[in-house]
Amino acid sequence: MRPAPSLPPVPDLFRMDGMRVLLTGAGGAIGSVLAEAFAQLGATVALHDVSHDRVKPVQAAIEEMGGTAHTFAADISIAQECARLIDSAASTMGGLDVLVNGAGINRRKPILDVSVDDFDAITAVNMRAVFLLSQAAHPHLKASAHGAIVNLSSLSARYSFNTISVYAATKAAVSGMTRSFAREWIADGIRVNCIEPSVVQTEFTKPLWGEEHRSRWFEDTTPIGRLAHPQELVGAVVFLATPASSYITGQSIVIEGGILSGGDWDSYAETST
Numbered sequence: 001m002r003p004a005p006s007l008p009p010v011p012d013l014f015r016m017d018g019m020r021v022l023l024t025g026a027g028g029a030i031g032s033v034l035a036e037a038f039a040q041l042g043a044t045v046a047l048h049d050v051s052h053d054r055v056k057p058v059q060a061a062i063e064e065m066g067g068t069a070h071t072f073a074a075d076i077s078i079a080q081e082c083a084r085l086i087d088s089a090a091s092t093m094g095g096l097d098v099l100v101n102g103a104g105i106n107r108r109k110p111i112l113d114v115s116v117d118d119f120d121a122i123t124a125v126n127m128r129a130v131f132l133l134s135q136a137a138h139p140h141l142k143a144s145a146h147g148a149i150v151n152l153s154s155l156s157a158r159y160s161f162n163t164i165s166v167y168a169a170t171k172a173a174v175s176g177m178t179r180s181f182a183r184e185w186i187a188d189g190i191r192v193n194c195i196e197p198s199v200v201q202t203e204f205t206k207p208l209w210g211e212e213h214r215s216r217w218f219e220d221t222t223p224i225g226r227l228a229h230p231q232e233l234v235g236a237v238v239f240l241a242t243p244a245s246s247y248i249t250g251q252s253i254v255i256e257g258g259i260l261s262g263g264d265w266d267s268y269a270e271t272s273t
């Protein structure tokens, strides 16, 4: 039987001191919030995005609070860029303990309007890059005492909407890859998990919540009665990235304000015949 890992004392279970974390899409609405949280918990953070400019403000915020962050630019829709990014981040930080696959894109269109270019663009970032980055990170994560991958999947992996067919397919693939990677790599001490958030109130999703009828639909359908804020993803991601979740791998934490908990048949009472 494999030996159990030595865990930190309870108050430090969620600490990230000494951890070297690479976060893709760190300039985005969710990525920037996660990056600052990791730094506040003591991690050294590799901030990746399409350009240095996109992550410079995040780096400045982290340095202002006394943390350490490095910036990396790479277009991860290009296959070779994925391995290059992992190599540069690991060599700058002297290794890698956690990879958070946060970069993602969407092009919302009805199925009949989706072009081959749309399909390839979305799958390259949301799906292929997650695979290639994880693959390239393997030796570094294996060398770590607490190697972990946390993927940002989506509720759309299991609950879809109009106009997101390709995006939903890529997120279902990410949740599937999470399980496949977890199976193969637990032998190397690497845990792989994901989160599946519902709509988080960001620019990325403004076309959804920005329209009155959709906003009302979300309020009525989500038992919590509102959309999530980026800060509300931090707890789950930190949990999955730290030894606090040392016996958890291959799992998806669904962060959806209760949408999947069931329906409200009594709301039909007044309209029933």
Ligand SMILES: NC(=O)c1ccc[n+]([C@@H]2O[C@H](COP(=O)([O-])OP(=O)(O)OC[C@H]3O[C@@H](n4cnc5c(N)ncnc54)[C@H](O)[C@@H]3O)[C@@H](O)[C@H]2O)c1
Pocket: 024, 025, 026, 027, 028, 029, 030, 031, 048, 049, 050, 054, 074, 075, 076, 077, 101, 102, 103, 104, 105, 125, 152, 153, 154, 155, 196, 197, 198, 199, 200, 201, 202, 203, 204, 205
């Ligand atoms: N916002 C939501 O409601 C929501 C819900 C569920 C899941 N997610 C997922 O969370 C992640 C972050 O979402 P967000 O709302 O912060 O989006 P965002 O657009 O604010 O951030 C995504 C980041 O990824 C970067 N990126 C995109 N393509 C890239 C490429 N080819 N190379 C390098 N970087 C690239 C972008 O520059 C951007 O900074 C995404 O994977 C998204 O699918 C978001």
